[in-house]
Amino acid sequence: MIVLDYRDRRPIYEQVTEKLENLIIKGVLTPDTQLPSVRKLAMDLSINPNTIQRAYALLEQHGFVYSVKGKGSFVAPNNQLVEIQKVKYIEEFQRIVEQGKNIGITKKELENELTKSFMEG
Amino acid sequence: MIVLDYRDRRPIYEQVTEKLENLIIKGVLTPDTQLPSVRKLAMDLSINPNTIQRAYALLEQHGFVYSVKGKGSFVAPNNQLVEIQKVKYIEEFQRIVEQGKNIGITKKELENELTKSFMEG
Amino acid sequence: MIVLDYRDRRPIYEQVTEKLENLIIKGVLTPDTQLPSVRKLAMDLSINPNTIQRAYALLEQHGFVYSVKGKGSFVAPNNQLVEIQKVKYIEEFQRIVEQGKNIGITKKELENELTKSFMEG
Amino acid sequence: MIVLDYRDRRPIYEQVTEKLENLIIKGVLTPDTQLPSVRKLAMDLSINPNTIQRAYALLEQHGFVYSVKGKGSFVAPNNQLVEIQKVKYIEEFQRIVEQGKNIGITKKELENELTKSFMEG
DNA sequence: GTGGTCTAGACCACG
DNA sequence: GTGGTCTAGACCACC
Numbered sequence: 001m002i003v004l005d006y007r008d009r010r011p012i013y014e015q016v017t018e019k020l021e022n023l024i025i026k027g028v029l030t031p032d033t034q035l036p037s038v039r040k041l042a043m044d045l046s047i048n049p050n051t052i053q054r055a056y057a058l059l060e061q062h063g064f065v066y067s068v069k070g071k072g073s074f075v076a077p078n079n080q081l082v083e084i085q086k087v088k089y090i091e092e093f094q095r096i097v098e099q100g101k102n103i104g105i106t107k108k109e110l111e112n113e114l115t116k117s118f119m120e121g
Numbered sequence: 122m123i124v125l126d127y128r129d130r131r132p133i134y135e136q137v138t139e140k141l142e143n144l145i146i147k148g149v150l151t152p153d154t155q156l157p158s159v160r161k162l163a164m165d166l167s168i169n170p171n172t173i174q175r176a177y178a179l180l181e182q183h184g185f186v187y188s189v190k191g192k193g194s195f196v197a198p199n200n201q202l203v204e205i206q207k208v209k210y211i212e213e214f215q216r217i218v219e220q221g222k223n224i225g226i227t228k229k230e231l232e233n234e235l236t237k238s239f240m241e242g
Numbered sequence: 243m244i245v246l247d248y249r250d251r252r253p254i255y256e257q258v259t260e261k262l263e264n265l266i267i268k269g270v271l272t273p274d275t276q277l278p279s280v281r282k283l284a285m286d287l288s289i290n291p292n293t294i295q296r297a298y299a300l301l302e303q304h305g306f307v308y309s310v311k312g313k314g315s316f317v318a319p320n321n322q323l324v325e326i327q328k329v330k331y332i333e334e335f336q337r338i339v340e341q342g343k344n345i346g347i348t349k350k351e352l353e354n355e356l357t358k359s360f361m362e363g
Numbered sequence: 364m365i366v367l368d369y370r371d372r373r374p375i376y377e378q379v380t381e382k383l384e385n386l387i388i389k390g391v392l393t394p395d396t397q398l399p400s401v402r403k404l405a406m407d408l409s410i411n412p413n414t415i416q417r418a419y420a421l422l423e424q425h426g427f428v429y430s431v432k433g434k435g436s437f438v439a440p441n442n443q444l445v446e447i448q449k450v451k452y453i454e455e456f457q458r459i460v461e462q463g464k465n466i467g468i469t470k471k472e473l474e475n476e477l478t479k480s481f482m483e484g
Numbered sequence: 485g486t487g488g489t490c491t492a493g494a495c496c497a498c499g
Numbered sequence: 500g501t502g503g504t505c506t507a508g509a510c511c512a513c514c
Contacts, residue, residue, distance in 0.1 A: 331463055335463065339476070339477060345385065349481040
């Protein structure tokens with residue numbers, strides 16, 4: 001379900017968080033579904049439980065998950081989750097566009113790339 | 122000429138490198154112009170000379186600058202530098218668009234953001 | 243495993259880098275093998291950890307190694323590394339042959355040296 | 364007569380030395396010819412006289428030149444000069460061949476490069 | 485424990 | 500004065 005990339009420069013817990021968030025947003029994990037336990041997921045990915053713990057904490061902080069002591073972690077009902085996620089994404093998108101303008105990229109060029117990206121995928 | 126952002130998660134030497142590369146690409150710093158000395162720029166930004174040293178080393182690696190011991194660091198004649206830079210940028214842009222598709226962003230939304238970004242700036 | 247030559251004019255971090263690259267190319271260090279930690283290797287060679295750090299950073303840049311924060315540095319799967327290395331070497335070889343022609347060395351002489359070198363080793 | 368390359372990583376005085384040595388070995392500068400004065404050559408190359416001074420000192424040390432106080436520097440009668448030069452060169456050549464063996468270069472490959480280099484030039 | 489960044493201060497080679 | 504290397508020691512993020 002989740003594949004880690006140790007050559008990715010980002011920390012493992014961030015990768016795990018992102019992957020799980022994507023699964024939730026895409027609807028693969030539906031509201032109130034129970035996530036695998038910290039220990040189990042840690043075993044599956046053969047990494048340290050602390051790392052999963054941290055990822056789950058982030059998920060909860062981001063509002064994707066709620067945890068019940070003694071029971072486990074569950075997917076939160078995604079009310080405005082997608083919206084929040086989108087807003088954050090848009091902010092990053094604008095940052096990178098700004099950076100592009102700094103090195104002389106034109107609007108046209110970016111639109112072309114956009115078209116290209118949305119054709120194939 | 123350069124303003125550091127200590128809240129930026131990236132290391133300082135990377136920020137300095139990027140800022141200087143932008144200045145070169147934009148033509149503010151023209152070929153064979155002498156950059157400020159390692160020590161002077163360090164003083165101006167009130168950071169350690171080693172950090173600037175590292176930034177300059179990166180700039181040299183990237184081909185934006187050539188350094189002569191005992192003389193100083195100079196802007197390199199920019200042959201295909203801008204092109205290389207653009208290619209790298211486009212790759213990153215595609216990565217982020219891909220990520221957007223993963224969370225359900227539509228082509229239309231991104232095009233709107235593009236228009237917005239290019240209006241103001 | 244590594245022996246430093248303090249009379250060598252090249253900086254230490256470069257010597258370390260080269261030695262490790264050779265070990266990887268020769269297959270002594272195989273893909274995904276963990277390198278000694280920065281601090282340990284520094285102790286073994288009785289030099290400063292920063293110097294090893296720099297060597298490892300170079301190795302990563304050259305694609306010989308990938309580093310994971312908190313875990314360690316590992317030998318990268320060597321895709322075309324050997325080929326790239328060879329190309330660079332050939333370039334340097336041509337440079338030195340060119341230099342030889344400048345001082346009147348003949349092809350014959352160099353061929354003799356070649357034979358000599360490949361006999362002993 | 365001499366062209367400097369400021370992007371060459373070697374120090375200027377070494378470049379000057381090498382260029383002059385080559386001119387002497389090739390016979391362009393014949394024994395007892397007077398070299399340009401330190402100040403004049405410095406002016407011609409628009410570099411610091413100290414640098415030329417150092418190059419001339421090296422040349423004298425290497426035996427390519429003898430200097431007469433108050434008169435100037437003169438090309439030495441090249442008795443065994445070429446031989447000494449060759450010996451040094453051969454040593455370096457062997458070093459680089461050795462390095463090639465370390466990364467798995469074969470004798471055949473180097474012989475091919477040799478042939479290539481001596482064809483064109 | 486690991487890798488990575490930064491500072492402070494020294495020293496070298498070069499011009 | 501310049502760039503470049505190295506040491507010593509600190510701190511951070513990560514596992």
